[in-house]
Amino acid sequence: MRDMSPWPVPLDGTMGEPRERGRFGEYGGRYAPESLVEACREVDEAFREAWVDPGFRGALARLLAVHAGRPTPLTPAGRLSEALGVRLYLKREDLTHTGSHKINNVLGQALLATRMGRRRLIAETGAGQHGVATATAAALLGLEATVFMGERDIERQALNVFRMRMLGAEVVPVTTGSRTLKDATSEAMRHWVGATGDSHYCIGSVVGPDPYPWMVREFQRIIGDEARGQCAAELRTGVPDYVVACVGGGSNAAGTFAGFADTPARLVGVEAEGGAGAARGRLGVLHGCRSLFLQDDDGQITEAHSIAAGLDYPGVGPEHAHLRDLGRARYVTVTDDEAAGAAVRLARTEGIVPALESAHALAWVIRAAGDGDLPSGSTVLMTLSGRGDKDVSTLKELL
Amino acid sequence: MTNPTLAAGAGAVERHLRSRRDTGRGLLMPYVTGGITPGWTDYLRAFAAAGADAIELGLPFSDPTLDGVTIQQASETALARGASTRRILADLSGMPDLGVPLVVSTYYNLVLHDGPEAFCAALRRAGVGGLIVPDLPVNEADELTDVAAAAGIELVLLASPATPQPRLAEIACRSRGFVYAVSLMGTTGERAALAASAAELTERIRRVTDRPVLLGFGVSTPDQAREARRHADGVVVGAAVMRRVLDGAGPDDLRAFLASLRQALDQECDRAR
Numbered sequence: 001m002r003d004m005s006p007w008p009v010p011l012d013g014t015m016g017e018p019r020e021r022g023r024f025g026e027y028g029g030r031y032a033p034e035s036l037v038e039a040c041r042e043v044d045e046a047f048r049e050a051w052v053d054p055g056f057r058g059a060l061a062r063l064l065a066v067h068a069g070r071p072t073p074l075t076p077a078g079r080l081s082e083a084l085g086v087r088l089y090l091k092r093e094d095l096t097h098t099g100s101h102k103i104n105n106v107l108g109q110a111l112l113a114t115r116m117g118r119r120r121l122i123a124e125t126g127a128g129q130h131g132v133a134t135a136t137a138a139a140l141l142g143l144e145a146t147v148f149m150g151e152r153d154i155e156r157q158a159l160n161v162f163r164m165r166m167l168g169a170e171v172v173p174v175t176t177g178s179r180t181l182k183d184a185t186s187e188a189m190r191h192w193v194g195a196t197g198d199s200h201y202c203i204g205s206v207v208g209p210d211p212y213p214w215m216v217r218e219f220q221r222i223i224g225d226e227a228r229g230q231c232a233a234e235l236r237t238g239v240p241d242y243v244v245a246c247v248g249g250g251s252n253a254a255g256t257f258a259g260f261a262d263t264p265a266r267l268v269g270v271e272a273e274g275g276a277g278a279a280r281g282r283l284g285v286l287h288g289c290r291s292l293f294l295q296d297d298d299g300q301i302t303e304a305h306s307i308a309a310g311l312d313y314p315g316v317g318p319e320h321a322h323l324r325d326l327g328r329a330r331y332v333t334v335t336d337d338e339a340a341g342a343a344v345r346l347a348r349t350e351g352i353v354p355a356l357e358s359a360h361a362l363a364w365v366i367r368a369a370g371d372g373d374l375p376s377g378s379t380v381l382m383t384l385s386g387r388g389d390k391d392v393s394t395l396k397e398l399l
Numbered sequence: 400m401t402n403p404t405l406a407a408g409a410g411a412v413e414r415h416l417r418s419r420r421d422t423g424r425g426l427l428m429p430y431v432t433g434g435i436t437p438g439w440t441d442y443l444r445a446f447a448a449a450g451a452d453a454i455e456l457g458l459p460f461s462d463p464t465l466d467g468v469t470i471q472q473a474s475e476t477a478l479a480r481g482a483s484t485r486r487i488l489a490d491l492s493g494m495p496d497l498g499v500p501l502v503v504s505t506y507y508n509l510v511l512h513d514g515p516e517a518f519c520a521a522l523r524r525a526g527v528g529g530l531i532v533p534d535l536p537v538n539e540a541d542e543l544t545d546v547a548a549a550a551g552i553e554l555v556l557l558a559s560p561a562t563p564q565p566r567l568a569e570i571a572c573r574s575r576g577f578v579y580a581v582s583l584m585g586t587t588g589e590r591a592a593l594a595a596s597a598a599e600l601t602e603r604i605r606r607v608t609d610r611p612v613l614l615g616f617g618v619s620t621p622d623q624a625r626e627a628r629r630h631a632d633g634v635v636v637g638a639a640v641m642r643r644v645l646d647g648a649g650p651d652d653l654r655a656f657l658a659s660l661r662q663a664l665d666q667e668c669d670r671a672r
Contacts, residue, residue, distance in 0.1 A: 021538065021539075029539055030536065030538060030539060031507055031534050031535060031536070031539055032534065032536060033464070033465045033533050033534055033536070033557070033559070034533075034536050034537075034556075034557045034558060034559040034561075034562060034570075034581065035465075035559040035560070035561050035581060035584055035585075036561075037536045037538070037559075037561075037562070037566075038559075038561040038562065038563065039561070176468070176471050176472075176475070177461070177462070177471075177475070182462065183462075186462050186463075186464045189464050190464060190465070190466075190467070190586045193465070193584055193585055193586060194583075194584050194585040194586070196561065196584065283511060284508045284511055284512065285506070285507040285508045285511055285534065286462060286508060287462075287464065288534070290511075293508070295508070295512065298483035298484065298485070298512075299460075299484070299508055299509045299511075299512030299513070300460065300461040300478060300483075301461045301462050301508070302461075
């Protein structure tokens with residue numbers, strides 16, 4: 001990535017509305033069972049109406065302000081910047097209520113569910129962050145919440161399971177397949193088939209059947225929009241040279257990139273070595289959308305493995321696959337060890353304990369600044385998608 | 400409603416099902432997960448001998464999002480045994496003609512993995528006549544319809560109780576072989592009773608086509624098959640078969656179970672006349 005020439009900014013890569021039939025290039029679409037197609041159409045119709053309705057936008061903006069604590073600050077990482085020889089700015093999603101960017105999407109979808117007359121939210125969760133956010137939004141708006149979570153994740157994330165239950169949500173253990181996020185997502189979809197009348201499926205990332213990848217990105221674009229304004233005020237150049245975010249399904253990255261896709265900023269998505277859908281996946285269809293997925297030679301989806309449960313998904317959102325094909329964004333990977341090291345370094349230089357997911361983005365910045373992929377003096381905006389409290393016990397075993 | 404032009408243009412699976420239906424016979428399509436046991440093709444022979452009119456052959460996928468626990472377990476079991484599209488189709492190629500059409504069902508990822516053309520060609524070479532892809536709704540089917548037709552594979556589309564009427568007409572029109580009526584808003588799996596939505600959906604499909612209509616999802620007992628036959632041309636029985644297979648039932652045991660379904664359908668047919 002030493003090429004210093006500007007990256008292409010194709011018109012098709014500016015992250016506007018998807019093309020017809022929910023397409024981002026050749027990716028996306030609505031590969032849902034027939035029983036869910038009508039429900040997806042209803043969500044699409046409701047979202048399109050709501051998103052141009054000042055009343056809805058106003059209500060959401062208020063919830064994001066008074067409940068979630070937005071806007072989040074842009075923090076210059078002074079000591080780390082000096083050590084790395086770049087100017088690093090952190091978009092602080094870790095400071096939102098519930099501790100990660102997940103709340104942005106969930107408040108949007110919960111408000112939409114209310115508008116559609118739905119009484120219950122269905123969600124899948126891996127580490128539990130999206131589940132906690134969903135349980136929180138449900139409690140706030142007087143909805144019920146049913147959260148599907150793999151049995152293995154339930155064991156690994158007992159604290160978040162308790163948080164969800166305390167917030168009044170029902171947590172349903174998923175005992176099939178690999179008993180992790182992929183299977184929890186399948187089970188949530190199965191459950192939705194039988195509950196479309198009164199329930200909204202609140203997908204936690206930019207995956208799933210159309211309109212979810214687009215809708216979730218729009219609910220998350222507040223990260224990028226805020227950061228764009230903050231960079232304009234803070235940076236002499238107005239726009240950072242690099243915009244970096246971690247990618248599991250890719251919702252915080254999509255939201256961040258959306259604020260900069262029409263600028264010359266270079267967009268970098270950082271995946272876990274063991275869950276690199278964008279970097280190493282191949283074309284497929286899973287959970288309602290056409291995108292890139294980790295698969296074996298027979299076309300079976302393989303399990304992802306990452307120290308960060310939020311990156312433990314064997315695919316990537318369809319818009320990321322498209323941005324990759326266009327060259328508008330680049331996708332790189334870092335190892336578990338690099339991520340853990342980055343988390344500790346941020347803690348000790350800036351006094352911030354990041355989520356292990358976010359630490360992946362930072363690990364790339366550290367590596368790239370070290371080997372010259374990030375030219376000295378570059379300005380870098382990195383989304384710090386969540387706080388690391390949930391990962392302390394994992395880190396404790398490693399350090 | 401009879402439409403001779405439609406029947407004339409129909410493929411082999413549809414012609415076969417129509418001709419059996421037109422004799423007044425209730426159609427029976429049992430399901431088996433390919434590769435579930437070492438000698439799994441014996442189930443196909445047993446099904447045919449027990450009076451099946453077509454057989455649905457599932458190619459197991461790692462993430463069967465529209466299947467309930469039974470088919471999930473069957474898929475996991477088959478995959479753990481090393482089942483794959485290639486091996487299952489290879490097992491078929493050594494078989495004598497079953498006398499009834501084989502209809503493969505699987506998820507779209509496996510079709511895309513080989514590419515629709517290569518996938519359909521492989522099915523054809525293995526003697527498969529039809530294809531069901533539950534996560535490929537009609538709005539996404541363009542990529543596969545012509546390719547399947549060119550390979551001589553009849554692409555069966557599914558209709559659900561949630562499908563609005565104009566869309567139902569499109570599904571009925573573009574489906575080949577038969578129309579797969581999903582009896583309820585849920586996943587595959589045995590149920591205590593046939594869903595109330597089954598009758599209404601079948602009635603709505605009949606309004607727009609005279610293609611055979613098979614009712615599936617939750618048809619698990621002879622009584623339910625009998626009741627389903629009052630509305631539809633026949634039934635698909637999957638989870639009730641696979642639960643028995645998972646519990647260790649061999650081809651002969653399954654033959655007895657299918658014979659009971661066959662008998663129920665025949666009785667209902669006599670009664671109707």
